[in-house]
Amino acid sequence: MKATANRSPSLLRLQIRRKRWLQVHFYLGLLAGAILAVVGFTGSILVFFEELQEILNAEQIVISAPPESQRNILPLDEIIAAAETVKPKGSKFYSIYYPRKPEFAYKVQYRVRAPEQDNNGSGYYIFVNPYTAKVTGVQFWYFADGERYWGIPFVSFIMQLHYCLLLGDTGEMAVGILAALSLISVLSGLILWWPLTGKFKQALVFKKKAGSVRFNFDLHKTVGFYTALVLLPVLFSGVYFNLPDRVNVVFNQFSPITRDNPWSGLGTADFKSTKQAGQKPVPYAALETAVQNRYPSGRLWHLYAPKDDKGVYIIQKRDVDELSSFIGYRDFVVDQYSGAILATYQYGTGNNGDVFLDWQWPLHSGQAFGWTGRILVFLGGLACPVLFVTGVIRWLQKRKAKRLHNNSRQNRIL
Incomplete structure (x- = not known):
């Protein structure tokens, strides 16, 4: 009895503190929950965005690959030359994605540079068979004005809905802020989950x-607990992607971040191609050869074209297992006239700020841990609408119980 009395003031303080956290959790859930449900659900879909593109656009992407002994991938120059014959008016070659599998086409991206043509679409993909250099399809991808979203391809629409709620720059900032609030909501939920009685086994089932x-x-608290480890890094990386400048201000206090964004290992502002009189750009095949000779491991993944006659190529490789089984990416800056490699960046290297930046996309997408990571992020995204719906139901249940209690009390008084 004495021990209970000694514990009572401490337990009472914990209960009061818990009630305050419950209010924080409740209001954050109401404020950010519905939007987080949309962002989380669309994020689950985007975990498999590459596979979805290949399924939904199979007639353009999937090709009939020759037997392995007869596969002869044509030079990249022929692939891009084929895309040039059908490129939309006013557009310019922007980048190219290499096929993930032998039965997939090259995905060549063009962007419209002529403002008068912008109404017809700002970004396009042209699909080219790597064995025949035949164009298998043309698909417009997005509008640059950030105001029109209906009618664009499904995966592109889901991407826009996920990161900006179809509201352009305003939506991008709003999603970043709501992701930050959701971080607090998840943390407050963990505080509320913590059993004051010490009965952790009951709290887990x-x-x-x-x-x-x-x-x-039980559904609300167990889903929240088991997915918190996934949601916390995913939400934080979401804050970073949408509000990078704000996050950089904080992290630069601890370790300088040398790059402008998490999407490119090498900023190209400090690199220029050197052009001699009458010199023309080297063939694309020469660029590939230079990269492959320097670092043969990994697979070619993405090539960015120069923005102008002084610009450089950015060539990216993935699945560089010798570098990292989690974020095995390597980027190259290549002079467009000499084919010389001007710089190389290996993800997961450098100071702490750069390493922090490198981890954001692999963690956000789940690709850092292969299929296990992707499935976990997929489930974490699905947890968001579950937590919102069960949270609202819990709130309605408590309101009903409180109303019944008040009615019963009034009836007793009468």
């Missing part, structure tokens, strides 16, 4: 033979 009210409560 569903109560057997429970009614609908208890089942909803």
Whole structure:
């Protein structure tokens, strides 16, 4: 009895503190929950965005590959030359994605540079068979004005909905802010999950033979607990992608970040191609040879074209296992006239700020841990609408119980 009395003031303080956190969790859930449900659900879809593109556009992307002994991938110059014959008016070659598998086409990206043509679409993909250099399809991808989203391809629409809610720059900032609030919501949920009685086993499972009210409560707390480890890094990286300048201000206090964004290992502002009189750009095949001779491991993934006659090529490789089984990416800056490699960047290297930057996309997409990571991020995204719906149901249940209690009390008084 004495021990109980000694614990009571401490337990009372914990209960008061818990009530305050419950209010924080409740209001953040109402403020950010519905939007987080949309962002989380679309994020789950985008975990498989490459596979979805290949399924939904199979007639353009999937080709009939020759037997392995007869596969002869044509030079990249022929691939791009084929794309040039059908490129939309006013557009310019921007980048190219190499096929992930032998039965997939090259994906050549063009962007419209002529403002008068912008109404017809700002970004396009042209698909080219790597064995025949035949164009297998042309697909417009997005509008640059950030105001028109209906009618664009499904995966592109989901991407826009995910990161900006179809609201352009305003939506991008709003999603970043709401992701930050959701971080606090998840952390407050973990505080509320913590059992004051110390009965952790009960807090980790569903109560057997429970009614609908208890089942909803257990579903909310267990889903929240088991997905918190995934949601915290995914939400933080989401804040970073949408509000990079704000996050950089904080992290630069601890370790300088030398790059402008998490999408490119090498900023190209400090690199220029050197052109001699009458000199023409080297063939694309020469660029590939230079990169492959320097670092043969990994697979060619993405090539960015120069923005102008002084610009440089950015060539990216993936699956460089010798570098990292988690973020095995390597970038190259290549002079467009000499084919010389001007700089190389290996992800996961450099100071702490750069390493931090390198991890954001692999963690956000789940690709850092292969299929296991992707499935975990997929489930984490699905947890967002589950947490919102069960949270709203829990709130309505408590309101109903409180109303019944008040009515019962009034009836007793009368």
